[in-house]
Amino acid sequence: MNKLHHYTTTLTWTGNQGTGTSNYKAFQRSHTIETTGKPIIHGSSDPSFRGDPAKYNPEELLLSSLSACHMLWYLHLCAVNGVQVTQYTDQATGTMEESSEGGGKFTLVRLNPKVIVSEKSMIDKALELHDQANKKCFIANSVNFSVTHHPSCEVKQQADHPNP
Structure with a gap:
């Protein structure tokens, strides 16, 4: 049930x-x-x-919801699959097409997550888990337009320590 x-x-x-x-x-x-x-x-x-540029608009909130949902699923999947993420940012973009009648719709959202992991051996799995996150995201599964993801992954840089 x-x-x-x-x-x-x-x-x-x-x-x-x-x-x-x-x-x-x-x-x-x-x-x-x-x-x-x-x-x-x-x-x-x-x-x-005719909106106030200092305030969030519904289109930005939709885009943010898709980005956040993907991130939350992704971090969950990383945690249960042994991928230690130390940083995550996403510069999400969306395209909305306005019709000649004044209405419109989103036609595409592109998520661009940039992930930092703790070890090089985790990069392949880290990239792979974005597909699973995309399939599980409640918000992405609720919209009628394409939500794609184009992730990048790097290893956390260790601070240089001078030898004594």
């Missing part, structure tokens, strides 16, 4: 400047996202859609 998980967030529009949505330019796209016991995320639309 499959186990169900339930999540709740509260989104609140904070962009009413006094006249609500009386016209397209009369309101801000600002909003907050919150859930019990966690800091509030301040969001807006992308600046291309």
Whole structure:
């Protein structure tokens, strides 16, 4: 039997400047996202859609969710497979295509994880585990566009110690 998980967030529009949505330019796209016991995320639309560039937009949050989900699965798989990761960064990129009708969709997300491992013998397994992480990621399995990964892996550099 499959186990169900339930999540709740509260989104609140904070962009009413006094006249609500009386016209397209009369309101801000600002909003907050919150859930019990966690800091509030301040969001807006992308600046291309009259949003505040200082706030996260939904497209960035989707991209970040995919990147984080992949990383969390990857670190789990490394831990249970004897791969000691000491550093992980990902410069994820995404492409969204806007239609002539004003809608749009993501067509591709590319994850670019850069992993540092403790020993050279771990590099092959470290690279291989990205495929498994991609297959297990809850978020990647929930979207209808391609999520690819292009990892790199290096060995942790030891600090040089002068000989006594």
